Amino acid sequence: xxxxxxxxxxxxxxxxxxxxxxxxxxxxxxxxxxxxxxxxxxxxxxxxxxxxxxxxxxxxxxxxxxxxxxxxxxxxxxxxxxxxxxxxxxxxxxxxxxxxxxxxxxxxxxxxxxxxxxxxxxxxxxxxxxxxxxxxxxxxxxxxxxxxxxxxxxxxxxxxxxxxxxxxxxxxxxxxxxxxxxxxxxxxxxxxxxxxxxxxxxxxxxxxxxxxxxxxxxxxxxxxxxxxxxxxxxxxxxxxxxxxxxxxxxxxxxxxxxxxxxxxxxxxxxxxxxxxxxxxxxxxxxxxxxxxxxxxxxxxxxxxxxxxxxxxxxxxxxxxxxxxxxxxxxxxxxxxxxxxxxxxxxxxxxxxxxxxxxxxxxxxxxxxxxxxxxxxxxxxxxxxxxxxxxxxxxxxxxxxxxxxxxxxxxxxxxxxxxxxxxxxxxxxxxxxxxxxxxxxxxxxxxxxxxxxxxxxxxxxxxxxxxxxxxxxxxxxxxxxxxxxxxxxxxxxxxxxxxx
Amino acid sequence: xxxxxxxxxxxxxxxxxxxxxxxxxxxxxxxxxxxxxxxxxxxxxxxxxxxxxxxxxxxxxxxxxxxxxxxxxxxxxxxxxxxxxxxxxxxxxxxxxxxxxxxxxxxxxxxxxxxxxxxxxxxxxxxxxxxxxxxxxxxxxxxxxxxxxxxxxxxxxxxxxxxxxxxxxxxxxxxxxxxxxxxxxxxxxxxxxxxxxxxxxxxxxxxxxxxxxxxxxxxxxxxxxxxxxxxxxxxxxxxxxxxxxxxxxxxxxxxxxxxxxxxxxxxxxxxxxxxxxxxxxxxxxxxxxxxxxxxxxxxxxxxxxxxxxxxxxxxxxxxxxxxxxx
Numbered sequence: 001x002x003x004x005x006x007x008x009x010x011x012x013x014x015x016x017x018x019x020x021x022x023x024x025x026x027x028x029x030x031x032x033x034x035x036x037x038x039x040x041x042x043x044x045x046x047x048x049x050x051x052x053x054x055x056x057x058x059x060x061x062x063x064x065x066x067x068x069x070x071x072x073x074x075x076x077x078x079x080x081x082x083x084x085x086x087x088x089x090x091x092x093x094x095x096x097x098x099x100x101x102x103x104x105x106x107x108x109x110x111x112x113x114x115x116x117x118x119x120x121x122x123x124x125x126x127x128x129x130x131x132x133x134x135x136x137x138x139x140x141x142x143x144x145x146x147x148x149x150x151x152x153x154x155x156x157x158x159x160x161x162x163x164x165x166x167x168x169x170x171x172x173x174x175x176x177x178x179x180x181x182x183x184x185x186x187x188x189x190x191x192x193x194x195x196x197x198x199x200x201x202x203x204x205x206x207x208x209x210x211x212x213x214x215x216x217x218x219x220x221x222x223x224x225x226x227x228x229x230x231x232x233x234x235x236x237x238x239x240x241x242x243x244x245x246x247x248x249x250x251x252x253x254x255x256x257x258x259x260x261x262x263x264x265x266x267x268x269x270x271x272x273x274x275x276x277x278x279x280x281x282x283x284x285x286x287x288x289x290x291x292x293x294x295x296x297x298x299x300x301x302x303x304x305x306x307x308x309x310x311x312x313x314x315x316x317x318x319x320x321x322x323x324x325x326x327x328x329x330x331x332x333x334x335x336x337x338x339x340x341x342x343x344x345x346x347x348x349x350x351x352x353x354x355x356x357x358x359x360x361x362x363x364x365x366x367x368x369x370x371x372x373x374x375x376x377x378x379x380x381x382x383x384x385x386x387x388x389x390x391x392x393x394x395x396x397x398x399x400x401x402x403x404x405x406x407x408x409x410x411x412x413x414x415x416x417x418x419x420x421x422x423x424x425x426x427x428x429x430x431x432x433x434x435x436x437x438x439x440x441x442x443x444x445x446x447x448x449x450x451x452x453x454x455x456x457x458x459x460x461x462x463x464x465x466x467x468x469x470x471x472x473x474x475x476x477x478x479x480x481x482x483x484x485x486x487x488x489x490x491x492x493x494x495x496x497x498x499x
Numbered sequence: 500x501x502x503x504x505x506x507x508x509x510x511x512x513x514x515x516x517x518x519x520x521x522x523x524x525x526x527x528x529x530x531x532x533x534x535x536x537x538x539x540x541x542x543x544x545x546x547x548x549x550x551x552x553x554x555x556x557x558x559x560x561x562x563x564x565x566x567x568x569x570x571x572x573x574x575x576x577x578x579x580x581x582x583x584x585x586x587x588x589x590x591x592x593x594x595x596x597x598x599x600x601x602x603x604x605x606x607x608x609x610x611x612x613x614x615x616x617x618x619x620x621x622x623x624x625x626x627x628x629x630x631x632x633x634x635x636x637x638x639x640x641x642x643x644x645x646x647x648x649x650x651x652x653x654x655x656x657x658x659x660x661x662x663x664x665x666x667x668x669x670x671x672x673x674x675x676x677x678x679x680x681x682x683x684x685x686x687x688x689x690x691x692x693x694x695x696x697x698x699x700x701x702x703x704x705x706x707x708x709x710x711x712x713x714x715x716x717x718x719x720x721x722x723x724x725x726x727x728x729x730x731x732x733x734x735x736x737x738x739x740x741x742x743x744x745x746x747x748x749x750x751x752x753x754x755x756x757x758x759x760x761x762x763x764x765x766x767x768x769x770x771x772x773x774x775x776x777x778x779x780x781x782x783x784x785x786x787x788x789x790x791x792x793x794x795x796x797x798x799x800x801x802x803x804x805x806x807x808x809x810x811x812x813x814x815x816x817x818x819x820x821x822x823x824x825x
Contacts, residue, residue: 046541046568050550143701184572186686189605189663189825198579198610201572267692322714323695327540330691334542337710340789344714408569409576448688455685456657456701 003130010129010356014364019062022055023361026063027368030070031376034077037084037215037398040207041071043405045331049338057339058354062361064335065315068328069121069362072311073369076113076304077380081106082395084215088206089307091437092279094214096292096299103295106381107239112249114373115241116301117308120257121366124312127261128319129359132348135265135313136320142266144453145463149473150266151446154273156477157280158438159484166484169435172426176439179204183444187451199411208403208412209440212419213426213433215399219392220424239377249301252282256305264310267317267325276438278306284483312362319355321345528588528766529562535756536584536592538577540570544708544790548623548754549593551786555777556770572610573664574598579610581617586759588766591620594757596666600809604817605664607824617757618767619802621774624792626752627728628670629712629735632704633697634722642725642744645704649680657683659697659705661690664822669813670706670727670750672820677745697721708752709734709791727751734791753795753809755802771799 013019033039045064052060072089079090080097093113100109127135142150159169182193183203194200241249256278263274282302283292292299317323322344324330336343341351348355383391403416423433457463465471533556537549546568553564569577578598584590594617603613632639637656639645649656660668663686675682685702687693694711696702698720705712706727713734715721725741726732727750741748756774758767777783778796787794797805 049541050554050566053554140695140699143696143699184663184825186662186688188823189686190823191825196608198572198576201575202570267695317695321695321698322711323691323698327542330540330689331542333691333711334547337790338547342710342714344711345718345720346714407571407576408567409571452685452687455683458654458683 006352006356007129007360009352010358010360013058013353013357014062014360018056019059019357019361020364022059022063023066023365024368026066027070027365027372030067030072031074031369031372033067034071034074034087035380037078037211037395037402039398039402039405040087041068042327042331044071045328045335049331049335052335053338057336057341057351058357060335060339061332061354061358062365064332065358065362066365068332069308069311069365070369072308073114073117073373076117076300077110078215080109080113080300081380081384082215082391083218084395084399085210088210088437088441089275089303089310091210091214091434092275092303093300093307095279095434096294096296098218099293099295100297100300101384105295105297106384107377108241108245108297109300110377110380111239111241111374112245112297112300113304114370114377116249116253116256116305118366118370119253120260120305120309121312121369122363123257124261124264124309125359125363125366128312128316128362129356132316132320135316139265139267139317139321141469143467144449144456145467145470146473147266148446148449148453149464149470149477150273151442151449153473153477153480154277155439155442155446156480156484157277158435158442164430164432168431172431172433172436173439176436176441177443177446179209179436180440180443181447186444186448187455197411199407199409203444204415204440205403205406205412206437206441207406208415209419210437211399211403212416213423213437216396216416216420217423217427217433219395220420221427222388223392239381245297248288248297252278252286252298252302253305255281255285256302257309260306260309261313263306264313265316267314267323267329273442274310275303275307278302308366315358315362318343319347319358322347528769529560531589532563532565533588534584534590535564535566536577536581536590537566537568538570538574538581538593538598539568539595541568544626544710544752544792545593545595545754547790548787548792549756551783552623552756552774552777555780555783556773559773559777573602573606573662575602575606575610578617581757581759582611582615584759586761586763588758588762588770591756591758591770592617593623594755596751596753596809596813597664599755599757600806601664601666601669601813601817603810604814605822605825612760615760618760618762619799619806620756620758620767620771621778621799622753622755622795622797622802622805623774623778624754624787624790624794625728626754626790626792627709627726627732628667628706628750628752629709629716629726629732629738630670630674630704630706630724630741631694631697631712631716631721632724633700633702636700637703639724640722642739642741645724646678646680646744649678649682653681654683656703657685659693659702660684660686661693661707662686662688664817664825666750666752667693667706667708669816669820672816672822673748673750674706674741674745676816676819677748706750713791728793730793732791733788733793754792755806767799 033044075087075090076093079085079094083094083098085091085094097109184191184201259278260274282298286298314325317325318329324333333343400413403412535553537546539545553566556564569580581592658671697705716723723738727741729742775796778794784794
């Protein structure tokens, strides 16, 4: 009840010099691995798990959490500078962030990402402190039927991600859905499209696919036009945001934070949807709609705020229910179990110092990250002046290490290589990769939840409209679809976006 | 001429070297880093047991024992790597009820020779599953009441699992066969999403690994009806065993350590003895019990016959439940 005494307890834990130090180490490590393509927080936390045995539980978890949200900050750096999203959440940041960088505005793009993330992180931490249990109750309301409807909404909204032809965007979503169906069918256990390759039984790996289709493919494209690229880099103008930029990002950051905080609470894909959804929404409501896809600062601010808010609130189900919503949270649960703490609904009352200490450390960690990242912007931007013939072999090297480290599997490196060729072909044909990746992420979740809901309802399809929450989401999806398909709007859209 | 002489010298040198080189004697094993393959993702139970044992082997044998996670296809990817590794004792690996007793029946083809299999070293720990129900949705207080309800309303009730062919799923199928009830299986990808939907009341009941489920029970979110081990579980001492209601009902998640088939017997024996000794240390026992599991540490022979029984038992359940082979 008494939030201030709780926060005080948290502050006395989080501000102990030792915990501050581990928090800083975590943030630093997280930023570093976020910047290195492919090396994600999951692999890093897994590698560091044994080291945490000897630490106090508070220090261990503060450090691991720091790695997680530090990676969210760092991940956007490569997405913006070299069009290489290392994480699903930075895929959309790459769309406009990279265009900004090509126009010489890499500095403001990075600053927007850092400041937007900091603001969102602060708000989400406050939310976590005051409303964790009620938000967890909302998460419990989401059963298979509600998830299915949410995914439908996400899929429909994803059409807005594309800035080119509408039919090509649809084609890419369908291609993504098909790629997502590779692997073992969850309901029957039947393998699909695996050709007896055991590595395909769990499906294609998202990180390998996205690094191939975005990062490596971008290298191929740059090598094709190396002249153009070096011209684009020379006119780097201003590192910080000007007054006009600040005015433009205010709204997107606020909306992104709100959307990200809500979606982040939902385990099983909510946080992943956050940045996509925020971008899609901004593209509908922004007065600078026409600039999207060509380097709109709103297109960086909104998804960055959303993904950091979502990363923060994704701790809610883990801390209040003991249920991990994503692989990183599962590792945190593993770390807690090894420390002798079983996460569950009683953690708040049994381990108040741990719970509140972590919450306060999230805020101090975000502060450290912004202090750490703003001065680094100059350094990152200067990285672009490295001659490309030196830069690209290094990027490819890191990508290979990153792809291998996901599952310690060479197979994933081949997948990445294969998808770089596919990505190159698609870009030649003017198909955009972002809708493909969204279809790839949403497809399996859509199918699983549809079939699960039908199993539970014993084959009764009205279950999707009987639940008020599910009905509301479906209605929202229909409205979005109508907006996209309405002839007047689509004509305007075509005028604005096709060349 | 010159070349021929050179060849002769080389051949001689090679044979001398072969004679002098240490053949894999247990005395000097291990003389370099040993890889411990964990065929599941980091952070899970198998990973935790693997790391606990590797850390101790490291201390006792004076060489690094490095855990390498090779997840995929229900453990088949990692076990395929283990089977292909040189059988010299420098690659060993973890295996579980799924990867070493269920997949043998469930998968039409495995990435290794099923007949040759692996050399079992020792069973590390047994993790009981616990039957939990959402107490608001199912007003039952015991396994008997649950069975009675399921018989009265056949096919109407759902149970969640962490995936087709997992020990959690097969425990449900075992209940269906042994009690003669009709229940609907709702599989998930992993148990965390599954248990959440039981807590939220979207699904009626579930068998789950004990550590996470026990927390929900203690917080009053779920009701525990029975544990699936033959003995009561230390984390839930008041909960009866399934065996006391349905005699012979045992469905646990066990985790052991293996070497590739063909590893020299002296090395197998040395490793097995070390693992057994590690698992009899009080500190280690306490750690494993703290995770809700029962530490075992049996001999290679005992472990081998245990696996044989388990494989036969689950083959029967898979057949009776008509689960399609993968």
